[in-house]
Amino acid sequence: MNEPWPRASEFAILSSDVHARWKNFGQWERTYFPKLVGLHVEETRLGYCRMVLPFREELEQPMGIVHGGAIAALIDASVVPAIGSAYDNTIGYSTVDLHVQYHNALIKEDAIAEAWVTKRGRSVVFCESEVMGRTSGKRIARGFMTYNISTLRPMTK
Numbered sequence: 001m002n003e004p005w006p007r008a009s010e011f012a013i014l015s016s017d018v019h020a021r022w023k024n025f026g027q028w029e030r031t032y033f034p035k036l037v038g039l040h041v042e043e044t045r046l047g048y049c050r051m052v053l054p055f056r057e058e059l060e061q062p063m064g065i066v067h068g069g070a071i072a073a074l075i076d077a078s079v080v081p082a083i084g085s086a087y088d089n090t091i092g093y094s095t096v097d098l099h100v101q102y103h104n105a106l107i108k109e110d111a112i113a114e115a116w117v118t119k120r121g122r123s124v125v126f127c128e129s130e131v132m133g134r135t136s137g138k139r140i141a142r143g144f145m146t147y148n149i150s151t152l153r154p155m156t157k
Helices: 006-010 016-022 031-039 068-084
Strands: 040-045 048-053 093-102 109-119 124-133 139-151
Touching: 006 048, 006 109, 016 040, 016 068, 031 068, 031 124, 040 068, 048 068, 068 093, 068 109, 068 124
Parallel strands: none
Antiparallel strands: 040 048, 048 109, 093 139, 109 124, 124 139
16 A cells, blocks of 8 residues: 555545645644644545644653653544544533554654544544654554544523
């Protein structure tokens, strides 16, 4: 396989309106957590997302490697567009369970996560995410998540 991200081709291309909703995930005017750590989407398809955590020295721990919490944040956030690509804005979802396996240290390079939905139920979605070093190609971590799906309730004062 010569494609750098061959898993993407397994998932359907999004309609233009759904693609537009997810292409700027993390790039909002207000600084929410994904923007704070610098996450941005490279590609979203139905049930799939490729997201980048650009390297910044502020993400390192004292040993000179990217902190595992930053990698876990990438894993958890990368599934959000993959999940949301199948729903409109009336559905909410939140992490129920996150399991991370760290395989290698991430040292002074961007991290790229490929995330995908493995099973959708009525109220639960199961997902996986794999993080690779952009330049080294090393597998950095894998994540397994369970998300709760619910109808959004109107906000009350």
